[in-house]
Amino acid sequence: xxGSFDPPxxxxxxxxxxxxxxxxxxxxxxxxxxxxxxxDNAALPPLEDRMRRAASIAAHPRIVISGAEQVFATxxxxxxxxxxxxxxxxxxxxxxxxxxNLAAFHRWASWRAIAQSLPxxxxxxxxxxxxxxxxxxxxxxxxxxxxxxDAPTLARRRPPAWVYIGTPRSHASSxxxxxxxxxx
Numbered sequence: 001x002x003g004s005f006d007p008p009x010x011x012x013x014x015x016x017x018x019x020x021x022x023x024x025x026x027x028x029x030x031x032x033x034x035x036x037x038x039x040d041n042a043a044l045p046p047l048e049d050r051m052r053r054a055a056s057i058a059a060h061p062r063i064v065i066s067g068a069e070q071v072f073a074t075x076x077x078x079x080x081x082x083x084x085x086x087x088x089x090x091x092x093x094x095x096x097x098x099x100x101n102l103a104a105f106h107r108w109a110s111w112r113a114i115a116q117s118l119p120x121x122x123x124x125x126x127x128x129x130x131x132x133x134x135x136x137x138x139x140x141x142x143x144x145x146x147x148x149x150d151a152p153t154l155a156r157r158r159p160p161a162w163v164y165i166g167t168p169r170s171h172a173s174s175x176x177x178x179x180x181x182x183x184x
Contacts, residue, residue, distance in 0.1 A: 001031065001095075002030075004033055004039065005053070008054040011125075018167050019096050023155060025094065030063060030064070031068060033069050037109070038107060078111075078113045078114050082117065094118060097123070099124045103135045115160045119146075120161070121151070122162060124164065124166050125167075141162055144161050145163070146162065148163055
């Protein structure tokens with residue numbers, strides 16, 4: 001699960017635990033980006049600070065905090081996924097994103113390559129519930145959508161494959177937290 005985690009919050013943790021359970025994953029990595037190419041990163045706190053805060057929020061033995069994108073010097077998810085798959089060919093990776101990201105997924109560099117590389121789990125988010133299902137990428141990948149009841153099989157499926165998973169409604173938001181603290 002990638003993102004800026006600026007700041008990390010309980011909603012990230014809730015989605016992660018839901019993904020671990022619903023997808024029957026062994027572990028889940030929070031891939032904390034040094035900077036999102038689709039966002040203004042001028043006020044982004046240092047990666048080390050966000051990783052430290054993420055570790056304190058995650059506080060779960062099966063959630064791993066990673067700065068691999070900086071270590072690999074990659075700037076895009078497609079390059080990160082490619083690098084991870086080359087380094088760990090026996091691991092069955094699943095990309096996890098919030099439904100807000102599905103709405104903009106078609107703007108990601110090489111988004112089709114990502115979808116062809118590994119299965120994707122889309123976790124519903126308040127403010128982006130059903131609308132992302134009509135998004136450009138969702139429509140392009142509609143034939144690869146897996147029923148939510150089959151979510152536990154996602155990691156074993158050949159890509160493209162994706163599932164939309166309903167989640168309890170947490171209204172935690174990094175954007176709202178930054179605004180509340182005057183850092184947005």
